[in-house]
Amino acid sequence: MSTGCDELAELLRWYPAAWRERYGDELVALMQDVVGDRQPSFRFKLSVAWAGLRERIYGAGLVGDQPPVEQARTGSLLVLCAWTAFVLAGMSFSKVSEHYSYALPPSLRALPQSAFKSVAGLGIIGASLVALGALATLPAFVRFIRNGGWTSIRGHVLRAAALTAITAGALVPLSLWAHHLDLRQRNGGDGLYSAAIGLWALLVAVTLAQWTASGVAAVRRIDLPRGVLRFEATLAIAVAVAMVLVTGAAGLWWGAMAHDAPWFLQGTAPGTSPSPFTLQLVMTLTLMLTAVLTAAYGVARITRSLGGLKQASM
């Protein structure tokens, strides 16, 4: 094959494997017919790559008129992925808001405290709903494993388990290190320690993402009974609602703190008026909003599927 032909065949990597298997040769032949002896332009390559990505998105059930069962499954999984991002944002929020009440006189604590308690309470409700969803899939998961499904998810699960071991293992030296530091050093005063904590937080994020990927890989392969799928879809909608409320409460907490104690947000001297827009809070709220939007898209997929799902189970 010539270099040009290799270059065209390389573009197939943007497509899902099953699609490549069925249409790959034909597409390369067509691209050769269209391009001829010329070098494919950047625009040409971009259009093929984009078509390949669209095929991947379609194959994952994220767009298009998929059967109701697939729409409900994909929608629920999208909410689960959004929830994982939301948990990370929640961890960041919990760090930012640590000891916030000491920065406020008792007369000004009511609003931020209510908002903070709402974030915490709704977060627990969301986590319980996700756990309930996982429990509901357990019988189907056990059947899946008994029927030889383990081999198809083994890689995902082993990677997640290894990351968990590394993350937990890294906590031990970090804790020992923290014992030798004072409060100021533990809260940003020691650059090396802060960098290590940042790396560890990244490790936690990757571990959570890998467990989510394992869950997604399993659920996409499990044949869930219609009733269970409807239950999962309903739970996913409830989780998405909890995420919206948590984001609102976190925004309210931020607003209240920005009004009454902006120095707490920036870590400056009490009584000063710095900008309440700290990088960590902006990133945290942005992540929350992104997760909410992703979950909303998942809910839209679920809502479209519910009628068909009900008919299919009758």
Add this chain to the structure above:
Amino acid sequence: MLILTSLAAGSKHGHALAKDIKEFAGVSLGPGALYGAITRLEERGLIEALESEDRRRPYRITGAGSAALVEVVRDMHQIADVGATRLGLTLA
């Protein structure tokens, strides 16, 4: 619609389809867009692949594809008729 219309005149492979569509509709379909549409049409049973010895596999319209095309053409014809009447045009 463009692909079904092209295949209504006989089976064609990808490149012939793209050329024919460009000719009768003035629309340039890139390889990615064309094969995206072919994938969806084949999934829905509106077209089918024919056996081929080389990589340029031809496609033909199915009975369901013809029925779908007839329906679309009738709808468009009806809309065109209403538009022409309201504009006082005579369509050939």
